[in-house]
Amino acid sequence: MASNDELVYVDQTPAPALDKATLNKMVWRSMNLQASFNYERMQAAGWLWSILPGLEKIHTNKDDLATSMKHNLEFFNTHPFLVTFVMGIVLSMEQNKADINSIRAVRVAAMGPLGGIGDALFWFTLVPITAGITANMAISGSAVGPILYFIITFGVQMLLRYWLMYWSYAMGTGAIEVLTKNAREFTHAAAMLGVFVVGALTCNYGATKLGMKIPNGTKIDATTKETVANYIDLQALLDGILPALIPLALTLMCYALIKKKQWSPTKCIVLLLVIGIVGCAFGIWSGTYTALVPVPWH
Amino acid sequence: MQVILLAIVTFIFAIDQFSLTELLYRPIIACPIIGAILGDVKTGLVIGGTYELMMVGNMPVGGAQPPNAVLGGVVAMIFAVKSQLPVDQALGLAVVFSIFGQYAVTLTFTVMSGLMAKADQAAENADPKGITNVNLISMCILGTLFAVLAVVAYIGGEAAGNALQTFSTNASWFMGGLGAAGGMMRYVGFAVLLKIMLADDMWGIYLAGFAAAALFGNVTATSGATLILVAFIGAAIAIYDYNANVKIKELKGNGGASDGI
Numbered sequence A: 001m002a003s004n005d006e007l008v009y010v011d012q013t014p015a016p017a018l019d020k021a022t023l024n025k026m027v028w029r030s031m032n033l034q035a036s037f038n039y040e041r042m043q044a045a046g047w048l049w050s051i052l053p054g055l056e057k058i059h060t061n062k063d064d065l066a067t068s069m070k071h072n073l074e075f076f077n078t079h080p081f082l083v084t085f086v087m088g089i090v091l092s093m094e095q096n097k098a099d100i101n102s103i104r105a106v107r108v109a110a111m112g113p114l115g116g117i118g119d120a121l122f123w124f125t126l127v128p129i130t131a132g133i134t135a136n137m138a139i140s141g142s143a144v145g146p147i148l149y150f151i152i153t154f155g156v157q158m159l160l161r162y163w164l165m166y167w168s169y170a171m172g173t174g175a176i177e178v179l180t181k182n183a184r185e186f187t188h189a190a191a192m193l194g195v196f197v198v199g200a201l202t203c204n205y206g207a208t209k210l211g212m213k214i215p216n217g218t219k220i221d222a223t224t225k226e227t228v229a230n231y232i233d234l235q236a237l238l239d240g241i242l243p244a245l246i247p248l249a250l251t252l253m254c255y256a257l258i259k260k261k262q263w264s265p266t267k268c269i270v271l272l273l274v275i276g277i278v279g280c281a282f283g284i285w286s287g288t289y290t291a292l293v294p295v296p297w298h
Numbered sequence B: 001m002q003v004i005l006l007a008i009v010t011f012i013f014a015i016d017q018f019s020l021t022e023l024l025y026r027p028i029i030a031c032p033i034i035g036a037i038l039g040d041v042k043t044g045l046v047i048g049g050t051y052e053l054m055m056v057g058n059m060p061v062g063g064a065q066p067p068n069a070v071l072g073g074v075v076a077m078i079f080a081v082k083s084q085l086p087v088d089q090a091l092g093l094a095v096v097f098s099i100f101g102q103y104a105v106t107l108t109f110t111v112m113s114g115l116m117a118k119a120d121q122a123a124e125n126a127d128p129k130g131i132t133n134v135n136l137i138s139m140c141i142l143g144t145l146f147a148v149l150a151v152v153a154y155i156g157g158e159a160a161g162n163a164l165q166t167f168s169t170n171a172s173w174f175m176g177g178l179g180a181a182g183g184m185m186r187y188v189g190f191a192v193l194l195k196i197m198l199a200d201d202m203w204g205i206y207l208a209g210f211a212a213a214a215l216f217g218n219v220t221a222t223s224g225a226t227l228i229l230v231a232f233i234g235a236a237i238a239i240y241d242y243n244a245n246v247k248i249k250e251l252k253g254n255g256g257a258s259d260g261i
Helices: A020-032 A044-058 A062-071 A083-095 A100-139 A144-181 A183-204 A234-241 A245-259 A265-281 B002-016 B027-038 B041-055 B069-082 B087-124 B128-170 B172-197 B200-217 B223-254
Strands: A213-220 A227-233
Touching: A020 A044, A020 A083, A020 A144, A044 A062, A044 A083, A044 B087, A044 B128, A062 A100, A062 B087, A083 A100, A083 A144, A100 A144, A100 A183, A100 B027, A100 B041, A100 B172, A100 B223, A144 A183, A144 B027, A144 B041, A183 A245, A183 B172, A183 B200, A183 B223, A227 A234, A234 A245, A245 A265, A245 B172, A265 B087, A265 B172, B002 B027, B002 B069, B002 B128, B027 B041, B027 B069, B041 B069, B041 B087, B069 B087, B069 B128, B087 B128, B087 B172, B128 B172, B200 B223
Parallel strands: none
Antiparallel strands: A213 A227
16 A cells, blocks of 8 residues: 555654744744645645654654654645644644544645635735835835835734744644544544545636637627627536536546556656646647647637 | 846745745845846836836735746846836836746746655655755755846847747747646645545545535635635534534443433
């Protein structure tokens, strides 16, 4: 079987609480969450790197550290400025040596919703307001503009990172006692939530679309009353059957290849690379590009 | 000297657009710094402020890649200060470079998917250094690609812009393919999560989550909050499941022995 199937840590004794210095260190490390961002697992390696100081303190047993590092290297994506919220909870669970399936499920369930909150808070509110004030200062030649911009946005960001880390770590530690009493039930429920969220991510993050529009005679435009070319939009047809059908199909294909055929993730990635590039050579996928082979539908 | 400093700051800004402060790369901060290197802070402030306002409607939200601001800013500054072009013309010429910035990002994100196997190995051996290295390699790839493009703009000027334009038209299917494939790679990440989490009795839950997101995501009023709303429903299901199972356990446990009380 594949490597990440361990269910519990060998050393079940809860580790001592993380000290302030370690928590602070992880707050600063969380800034590099996206250092190795990639299309397969997104922020996974940055996430693991951010919580590593804590994991190393918690898991003194080397096998446990390996187990923990492996499951924390799975797909991860959340809002970079709010990530410490997820870190706090996950660390409190790691510290209490919670069931690995529970930790994974809580991690997946917590990371999803933060994206929307973070964007609304930061990119739609704080940055536009700050930019509105400071950009005009800059345009009129004042260096105070950019400096003020940096102080405000960076200050808010760091305050959020610190506060969320301490708050969620304390909250996680407080909740853990109740949860360990009914650990099996909690794990099952958390896994349900996790699977539910992955289902939602498949649809929400799945952006693969067909770009094929097959010429099909002409029609009369409703507003301009002119004769225009008519197309059959294959993606619109697919959406009529099931929205995000292609993301769902490709996810299930990868699932089948990995689970049933024991493919490695890397092998799946190579396959998708071929599908993507060959597809664009023939103008199958949507996007603004010119197909290599002249085809009537792109 | 100028070109070396320029390469260094571009390297840093390229990394900063995803890591570090995620703020230094913003035109309002980056352009004056480049202005200082090229010897004209004033133009830097003007271009930076203008560009920043242009970007207010163009935020890096929801995982979408906006036209790349790092190269847009750097190259616009080079053209405005070094080639003495008017501000709007400089920004216009910078667009082709910002498209290449996008390519550089796509390329890095694709290549780094392959390097995850290296990270897996480091995790297997409980080797924190290995994880650090993977992150460093990624930052260096991204930084170097951007620095090279900035140097090309600095030395080649407008001619380089035209050459890149021709190239990007000819190779657009390949870059489009890389982009399409990049958009597909997350499915591998989902598949790995599902392989572990998806018990046989949970297929319905998976599809329910998919359906909930399809519903909220395609309604204008709720699409911004899709994942929060999905999490509400998921939490309701999970809490119900938890409480029901705890009840069952308690009833089972109390069954025979406590009947007499």
